[in-house]
Amino acid sequence: MSKPKQRPAAPDAAVLEPGLVVATYGRHCLVETPEGRRLICHPRGKKNQVVVGDQVLWQIAGDEGSIEKLQARRNLFYRQDEIRTKSFAANLDRVLILIAADPEYSESQLARALVAAEAERITPIIALNKSDLAQPFAQAWERLAPYRAMGYSVVPVSLSPRSPVADDGVAALCEHLTGHTTLVLGPSGSGKSTLINRLVPDAQVETGEISQALNSGKHTTTSTRWYWVPSLDRSEARTALIDSPGFQEFGLHHIEPTRLADCMPDLRRYLGGCKFYNCTHLHEPGCAVLAQVEGEQSAGTISARRHRIYAQLFEELSQQRW
Numbered sequence: 056m057s058k059p060k061q062r063p064a065a066p067d068a069a070v071l072e073p074g075l076v077v078a079t080y081g082r083h084c085l086v087e088t089p090e091g092r093r094l095i096c097h098p099r100g101k102k103n104q105v106v107v108g109d110q111v112l113w114q115i116a117g118d119e120g121s122i123e124k125l126q127a128r129r130n131l132f133y134r135q136d137e138i139r140t141k142s143f144a145a146n147l148d149r150v151l152i153l154i155a156a157d158p159e160y161s162e163s164q165l166a167r168a169l170v171a172a173e174a175e176r177i178t179p180i181i182a183l184n185k186s187d188l189a190q191p192f193a194q195a196w197e198r199l200a201p202y203r204a205m206g207y208s209v210v211p212v213s214l215s216p217r218s219p220v221a222d223d224g225v226a227a228l229c230e231h232l233t234g235h236t237t238l239v240l241g242p243s244g245s246g247k248s249t250l251i252n253r254l255v256p257d258a259q260v261e262t263g264e265i266s267q268a269l270n271s272g273k274h275t276t277t278s279t280r281w282y283w284v285p286s287l288d289r290s291e292a293r294t295a296l297i298d299s300p301g302f303q304e305f306g307l308h309h310i311e312p313t314r315l316a317d318c319m320p321d322l323r324r325y326l327g328g329c330k331f332y333n334c335t336h337l338h339e340p341g342c343a344v345l346a347q348v349e350g351e352q353s354a355g356t357i358s359a360r361r362h363r364i365y366a367q368l369f370e371e372l373s374q375q376r377w
């Protein structure tokens with residue numbers, strides 16, 4: 056009597072190791088082990104497409120690794136590089152939106168980034184850089200008044216190490232970052248590299264190493280990267296910054312237009328007070344949101360600019376569904 060054939064043991068079960076995705080480019084990524092070793096990994100199959108911040112299980116395959124399992128994500132931040140290329144980061148505590156007195160920031164882009172963070176319930180922080188440029192800074196600070204009023208932390212900073220400003224605000228900003236994982240976003244020229252270089256002394260070395268490891272130096276400037284910030288670690292939690300290039304239009308396609316007002320704290324306050332339960336807050340009579348929009352005759356709590364941004368986004372998100 057022949058013995059029933061034994062099924063081979065699951066080949067990989069014993070050798071799967073945990074890791075953190077610290078950089079991505081195209082199909083490959085860099086994974087850091089709990090001991091701090093970094094190696095190139097390739098996702099197995101389409102399903103395991105990873106983003107920076109992902110926790111994975113991987114196994115060795117030659118001198119590189121193969122990602123076998125993607126652990127469940129706490130959140131996933133969406134943004135869009137080009138029409139079709141989306142890139143993300145996962146498992147974030149904070150999104151830092153770094154804008155500057157100069158170049159002038161786009162309020163629409165700021166609003167989009169905030170909506171994207173709210174949709175994933177990630178706490179946003181706004182930092183306004185270049186406080187040494189007194190006049191443009193005062194103007195930019197004033198434009199941010201609605202964002203302060205709706206409860207966001209808006210931190211004035213002067214990140215340039217040569218800054219002549221006595222209190223450069225960096226300590227206050229660091230308070231928000233300590234012990235957390237923060238995705239840093241901002242338009243070109245706002246000071247993202249200046250911030251990373253200031254808080255991560257080895258950033259340039261690390262960037263070089265990552266470029267070398269990924270063996271595509273010319274492309275890696277467009278990738279998203281994870282940096283540890285040892286100087287801000289707390290005993291119970293490490294501090295990390297994720298640097299993501301550009302501040303292009305955000306694809307907010309994953310948000311239903313009817314959810315939009317709920318992702319804008321100044322509008323959210325009044326939801327539930329409208330006459331119609333399916334109010335779009337654009338033109339309906341008895342709309343509690345519209346009643347609060349600042350006008351020539353009325354002094355509401357919602358700025359007219361913010362309501363215009365809401366209306367534009369609402370239309371854009373509605374069109375995508377046709």
Ligand SMILES: Nc1nc2c(ncn2[C@@H]2O[C@H](COP(=O)(O)OP(=O)(O)OP(=O)(O)O)[C@@H](O)[C@H]2O)c(=O)[nH]1
Pocket residue numbers: 184185186187188212213214215218241242243244245246247248249250300301
């Ligand atoms: N006046 C002033 N200039 C600053 C300050 N912080 C940064 N800068 C300057 O602003 C310019 C842009 O800073 P970067 O750190 O390169 O900006 P970035 O956001 O990384 O820009 P991209 O790489 O294009 O995305 C540089 O010339 C910095 O020296 C500041 O606090 N005050």
Ligand SMILES: [Zn+2]
Pocket residue numbers: 329330334335336337339341342343344345
């Ligand atoms: Zn309404």
